[in-house]
Amino acid sequence: MPKLHSVAELQEFRAEILASRDLAKPCIAVCAGAACDGMDSAAVAAAFLAEMDKQKLGGKLEVRTTGCHGYCEKGPNVVVTPGEICYFEVQPTDVAEVVAATLKGEVVDRLVYKDPNTGAQAVHMSEVPFYKHQMRLLMGDNPKIDPMRIDDYLAVGGYAALVKALTEMTPVQVLDEVKKANLRGRGGGGFPAGSKWETTRNAPEKTKYVIVNGHEGESAAFMDRAMLTGNPHKILEGLIIGAYAIGAQKGFMYTRHDMPLLEKHVRNALVQAKEYGLLGENILGSGFDFECELHFDVGIFVSGESSALMRSIEGNPPEPRPKYIRTSVSGIWDKPSNLNNVETWANVPQIISKGADWFTSIGSEKSKGTKLISLSGNVVNSGIVEVPMGTPLRTLAFDIGGGVRDGKTLKAIHFGGAMGGSIPADLIDAPLDFDGMSKLGAPIGAGGLLLMDEDTDMIEVARYLLDFLVNESCGKCAPCREGMPQMLHILTNMTQGKGKAGDLERLEDLAEVTGLGSLCALGKTSADPLKSMLRYFKPEYEARIVNIAGGSGT
C-alpha cells in the first residue's frame, strides 16, 4: 500500500475499499476477545477457514476474526452479517452447519439465544436481551473489524474524524468541541478531558506529549483491553486528533506487558498507520507531524497511576510523585503531558465527526456519552456492556446482566474495583453517573461492576480487595505502606472469628488517615471499599467483634 499524501488520496482509497466489498456477501465474524480466546475461539475460526477451503467458498463467504463482541458469558461468539445473526457457545463441530445455513440464508436454531425462562428465541443482535438495552457507540464496530486490518477500520469510516479535524478545524476548534462535549475522563476520576487538554496546550513548553493510559489494572475491569485489542485504530485516531488540538509532537501508548494479543494488534496498528501516512511527518499533507510509541508496564498495578506511568516511560521505577504541579504542565521529562484513558480517547473521533451537541444529547445532566462497563461477579451474563450515562443500575444488572446467578438474591453492587465501593441492593435504581455514584460511595472508577449475591461476606470482600492492594502499593509513603497491612490484619482476624474490641475504631482511623495522608491515588482510595462497607454494612462488621467480658464488643 503506498503512503497516502493527502485527504483526497485517503478518500479515494476508502472508496476503493468499499467498492471492492460486496455487502450482500455473508460474513462470519468470530470473536477473538480475551474471554472467547480463552474458550478457544481460535479453533472455531480455524474450522471456519478449513470449511471454506474444503468447499472452495472464497467467493461466496467471508470469515473474519474480530475483537470482543461483549457477550463473554456465552462465548465463543459468532455473528453473521447481513442480519447480525448471533450464535453463542459455538464449537468447531458446529461450523459445517453454520456455513451450510448461512449459504442458504437460514439460521441454525440450536445456536441462537434462548430466554432461560420462556425459551423464546432471539436471532438478531438487536433482539438479544444482552445487546438490546445497550447503546454500542464504541464497541459496536468490533464485530465488523479485523483488528489487524486497517482497511476494515477505514471501511467503517475510520480516520474520517481525523480528516475533518485536519482540514476543516483549527486545533483550538477541536479543543473547544471536546470541551463543549463535556467529555469526562473514563479512567476513574471523571475529570473533564477538554480542561486537561487546554492546560497542556497552554503550558509554555513547546515539546508536549500525549499519552494513552491502557494499563487497566483495576480488578474486574476488562473493557479497555477489549477496545484496544479489538479496535486499536479508533484509539489511535483519537490520540492523533488530541495531539493536533494540544500541539503535541509525540504520543505514547502505555499498556500491559502481559497481553500478547493486545501487543500484537497495537504494534501492527502503529506500523500500518505509519505506512499509510496517518502517523509521521506531514500527516495527509496537513503539515502536522506526529509520532507514537508503544510502552509496556513492569507488571505492577501502580504503574497505571498517571505520574507513576510517566516515570515508567522515562525509564524510571514507576513510583508516583505528588501532583502539586499537574502532569499536564510538567509530566514526562518535565514536559507538559496530557494523559487520558483508552475509552476517553476512543470517544474523541465521534465527538469530532458528529459534534458536541450530538454527544451531549446522550447521557445524564453532568455525565455525557456512553460508558463501557465490565459486568461480572454473581451475574448471569458477564461481559462488556455499553450504555448511556444515566442508565439505572437496575438496567445494567437485570435487563442486560440477567440478574443474579442461581436464582439468588442481590445483596450488593460493587463498582470501581479494589479502590471502589459497595452499595446495598436497595440502591439499585441509582443512575450510572460520575458524581451520583461517588456520592453514594461507589465511584464508577474505570467501570468494573460486580454483582454480589446473598451469600457474600462483606468483611471478606474488603479483606480480599485490600489483600490485592497491599501487594501493589509501591511502599514509598507511610500511610499506604503501613496502613493497608494493618487494616488487612484486622480484617483477616475478623474473618477468622478473632475480631476484638477497638477493631472497628482502629479500622476507621486507618481508613481515614490512609485516605487523607497517602501520596497518590492508590493510597488515597485504597480504603474506599472498606469505608463504603462501614457506611452500609456496619452491623455485619459489628457482629464479627468477639464479645469480650460481656461488653458490646465495639
Place this chain on the structure above:
Amino acid sequence: MSEIILTIDDKEVKATAGMTVLQAAQQAGIVIPTLCHHEKLEAFGGCRLCIVEVEVRGWTNYVVSCLYPVAKDIVVRTRSEKVDKIRKVIVEELMAHAPDAPELVKLAEVYGANRDRFERQQSFCIVCGLCVRYCNEVKQKNAVGFIDNGAEREISFIPEIAKNECWECQECFALCPTSYAQAAYLLTEALAFPGERKATDHVSRAPEPTRRVIPLIPVAAAT
C-alpha cells in the same frame, strides 16, 4: 526573586517563589514535624508527617509541606484536629516497627500516639529512605537501596559496594531514626563479607566521632 506572602498559622509569612511551605515555615520559626526530610536531600514526601492543611480559594486540602510550593495568598494551618489525627495515626503505625525510636517517642508525646495500638511488625526499619537517598544523592555510592514494594519494602545494602565503601563512611548510620541502617549493614557484612571490609585507612586516620557505630539506646536510658 519574586516575593510571595502567605499565611501560616494566622501569621503573615514572606517567602520567595520556588520555596516549599516547609521552608517558608522554618524560616518564620514555625515548627512542622518531619522524619524523612533532610536539608541536603531532595524532598521525598514519604513519611507524610509534615502534612498540613492548605486553603486555596476556599478549598481545603491536605498536602505535605516538604513538597508543596508556596503560592500567593494561600492559608496554611500546621495544626488542626485532622492534621493532628493524621500525624498521630502515622506515628502509631511507625511505632509498630520501632516503638523505642527516640524521635517517634517524642512525637508520640506531642500527638498522643499509643505505641501499642497496632500489631507489632517484624522489622524496625520505618522506610524513611534517608540512608538510601543520602548514599545516592550526597555520597553517590548507592551502597544501600530499596528492595521490594508495598509492605515488603525494605532497605538493603549491596554487598559488592558496601564491602568497599561503608565502613569508611557510616554517615547514614547517624541519619537513621531507628538505628536500622547500621544493623542492616552489620548483618550484610556478617553474611556476605565477614572480615573482608575495606578499612585500611580507618585505623590510621583519626576517626570523627560520628563515624563510630552508634549503639541502639533504649528510650528509658536515653531520657
